[in-house]
Amino acid sequence: MYDLIIKNGLVITSEYSSYMDIAIKDGKIADIKEKGKLENYESKEIFDASGKHVIPGLVEPHMHIKAPLGGVVDIMDFDTASECAAYGGITSYIDFTSTLPGDSLPDAVEYRKKEMEISTLDYACHCKVVNLVSSELAAQAAIAEVRYKASGSEEDKKKLEEAEKKVNDAVQARLSEIPGIIKEKKIPTFKFFMTYRKANVMIDDTYLLQAMEIARDNGGRCGFHAENNAIAEFNEAKFAEEGKLDWEYFPECKGNICEAEAVNRVISYAEMLKAPIYFFHITTKESVDLIRAAQKRGVDVIAETCSHYLMFTKDKNKGNDGILYLMSPPLRTRKDQDALWEALKDGTLSLVSSDNCTFTRKQKEAPLVNGVHDFRKPISGVSGIEERFTLMRWAVENGKIPENEFVKLLSENPAKVFGLYPKKGALLPGSDADITIYDPEKTSYLKKEDLHYPEELEYSIYEEFSAKGKVEDTIRRGEFLVRDGIYNRNSSKGRFMERTL
Template structure:
């Protein structure tokens, strides 16, 4: 065998067992007691062997309005690998006047030579018409089986109408594509923002009021209503609030195929962050909510109503963010997070007793692979890609400048001490990060055709 990992606590969504895992030609070929030698052996006694994390919500090399995210595909996937992520899905935003296929082709060319880990794409439709909708079958054939729709951000040329959303759902249903939504009611957000501006309340402590909970509640319910009527699944990106969650749970109980994700910042941070001196570094959309919402989200993860935790990695430098330091209407919304997903959820979810390590594997690896058709990934299983993380639960690390590899140079969780540490990341049988040393190769990440 090429690689044997011995005596590891191998974690699946159901159980944790001490086992050996053998790898040949990038695939898992044996799990159990393995005799004999391999080209490379690792003794993982006392450590967890986790399937590689799959981050399905990232914005890399993305232009939103006048704001270009600060990292490219190599920067982002380098940091991801350090944090135990071995596959990502990232967005292609269709630019006005371009076809979705044209937009995808440009992103593929840029990504091919830069990726350190495996990758796939979502397509975000912004210009919906008969010609662009007709490209859905070809997109699906290319393995791009997920379509995002923004129900907000009209001024940024991202928002589509309800008519267009319905048309996309109808067409996607025919070809087995999954439509996901950024669920915020544009009119509610615009009205709230205009009211705050008239009163002179545009500093960051007022930001969360500009995109109130009711905006997410209404848009989530509207997307569910369309999906239920059309009889198609719908994916809710970055769920933040207990009220919107209640609509999802009600729909799931009725048998509606509504899938929800949330993000570490909504689980661990709240609106009080907008009163801090570095509040400008913590502005994203939708905004942070209240502690009660955090509690509801954790409970929904444990119960299975929320299927995925992802990062919504949308990084800008502090200098880019500082443009809106004193006025939330001019800030670039988005925060970095691609490196810290696994460490945060283990430390603040598993080690703190909110969820089991098996549930963590389910929402970070297994469910992302199943829901988004990442074949042969998401599990430590014979025949599957040998994407692993060796995780030491008995060490600690601090999120500081020495730890962070993200090009943004900061994290909204800066200074936080975490329990547990990624020691080794393995991609298709090859070690790409080990004991603080990065040994991966740029361009070795493979495009995942999800058809």
């Protein structure tokens, strides 16, 4: 006796599109056969999916909920995020720890897991590793060095050695936690920032190399926010001097080279160390070319792009609403966008994420002085966790990607890349019964009132987009989170997903 049978639907995976019946028991797929061919149809419930499309539940591998960015916290928590995600056909997601400089990594993991417990989706997190040395320790060492160089005295020499030892101890304390994060906490993926020095988030390259080596030796993969910090800071100062601070100058301030240099550098490190790497949010043609060439040389590099880079170009930063389209890395040109689509097609880029960070217009405008446009001031980031489904349906409708590729880029590949496959991202006997059902004839719209973000969000940046294909049922481990287009607030809670690569 099964718990649920989903029959007569057109099942679409990365490999096939075919009418299949799916039998579910104890939250897992017990059997999946051609329509009418299951061995038995005894089930507590039979769900008729005639006329509908049935796909493996989407996996969102890059999002930020309740993340303190530059002192501003977004308006979502994991309850509201679950609702938006479920309406967007997602059944499991991966966020990040909110590690601060000096935090122990296992503590940061436990803290984040607690925050995520209210999720109705299954959840996991990447371990964010920020600057390993607190600015206080770094300053002490710098001062001690200046003093010793000036005096040359034995006493100052001793003080310098002590300060350096403190710095080294702090670094080693963090690095030594990495194997435990991978093996005991079951979190094999990390995120490092190559920029945001002033926010004390950027990691020194020397420590980065050490971290990559340790992760490699313990079955982990390091991921990167790849932007060259020096170029960003240098240009920012220059642009300020020249009075070029309106929204539209931001993409130019962090031009293509800013990303491409950082990508190139990490690829060099990975090649030298034979270490696996991952790039979050790739935006430029130059980066795509570098990644493609590295993959051809045998470097183990995987990369993603995000839906907003595929939908928008930097023209969106012009005018008063330009503030709503600020994100890092910034929007690019049509040429870059074409390169991203091409890279998704030929497999250079493996998946599409949302990088969701939901801020209100009010939050973004709060730091402006007398409303004067200044791209250095607002918090960056855009929503997308709910819209990603429809945006990529738009891509299918407009011939950007084939139907089966949709499933690959949004479900199968995220699960494979991040150590969840075939439990997630697959419709195979033994897989978790994570299933998304949509009506291919109904149009999904992305106006503010069509979405389910908290009330205070005043806008949708995607309101010009719509596509055929509306999510009607989102099933997580056999349980309907969304049924007939309505989210079930009383569904059971999600589970933490242990991952190994």
